[in-house]
Amino acid sequence: MPYEWTPTPPHQDRRWQLSLWPYRSLLRKDFVLFIGGTAALVSLPLLTLLGQAVLWGLLPFFGMMLAGVWYALHVSYRRGEVLEELTVDEARAYLARHNPKGDVQEWEANRYWVTAHLHPKGGPVENYITLRGGDREVEIGAFLDAEERLVLFDELQVALRAGREPVTPNGL
Structure with missing residues (x-):
């Protein structure tokens, strides 16, 4: 409890x-592992585009997605810092x-x-x-x-x- x-x-x-x-299901130490795992899983389909121009068009969206996940988790942690x-x-x-x-x-x-x-x-x-x-x-x-x-x-x-x-x- x-x-x-x-x-x-x-x-x-x-x-x-x-x-x-408040209860924490994702500890701070696991935050890096979660972001790294998410980046690895999302980048797997991008490997098929290596050497093609379309890869450069998708990379900004990939970066925005990772930044959005990081920001959402950061806001969640800040709101949960209640004692x-x-x-x-x-x-x-x-x-x-x-x-x-x-x-x-x-x-x-x-x-x-x-x-x-x-x-x-x-x-x-x-x-x-x-x-x-x-x-x-x-x-x-x-x-x-x-x-x-x-x-x-x-x-x-x-x-x-x-x-x-x-x-x-x-x-x-």
């Missing part, structure tokens, strides 16, 4: 942090969303009043999760897929509830 609890599991401690990021960090301690819950352009959106509320809400339908995505506390409601994990959001919602419920329930010695 593209998120991580610190410490693991969160319900055993009153202080914890949750970091979320959400939810930090909860004894008194407060703090959510920071680091956006691709470098700006940071922040939200803070009293930990006791923070609740997680699941919106199965009607949100921008299926199984939309929001955190409500104070005077605002904020989204969390909208870039996760629907099943991951369901699992995350259950884990958030347990983690947030642990802060409101009294801690007893030896878990009794």
Whole structure:
């Protein structure tokens, strides 16, 4: 899953942090291999045109195609450079969303009043999760897929509830 609890599991401690990021199917190290493989596969038909004038007419389009694929992947990576960090301690819950352009959106509320809400339908995505506390409601994990959001919602419920329930010695 593209998120991580610190410490693991969160319900055993009153202080914890949750970091979320979008899933990456093509890693940066595989980017070069993908572009190279694409160039090799597309250039195979061009080998039949070696020594002919038409090859020079097709090469600019070949270059534009490779540049377009590279640019599209680069834009996809830039848009996916999102990091959400939810930090909860004894008194407060703090959510920071680091956006691709470098700006940071922040939200803070009293930990006791923070609740997680699941919106199965009607949100921008299926199984939309929001955190409500104070005077605002904020989204969390909208870039996760629907099943991951369901699992995350259950884990958030347990983690947030642990802060409101009294801690007893030896878990009794």
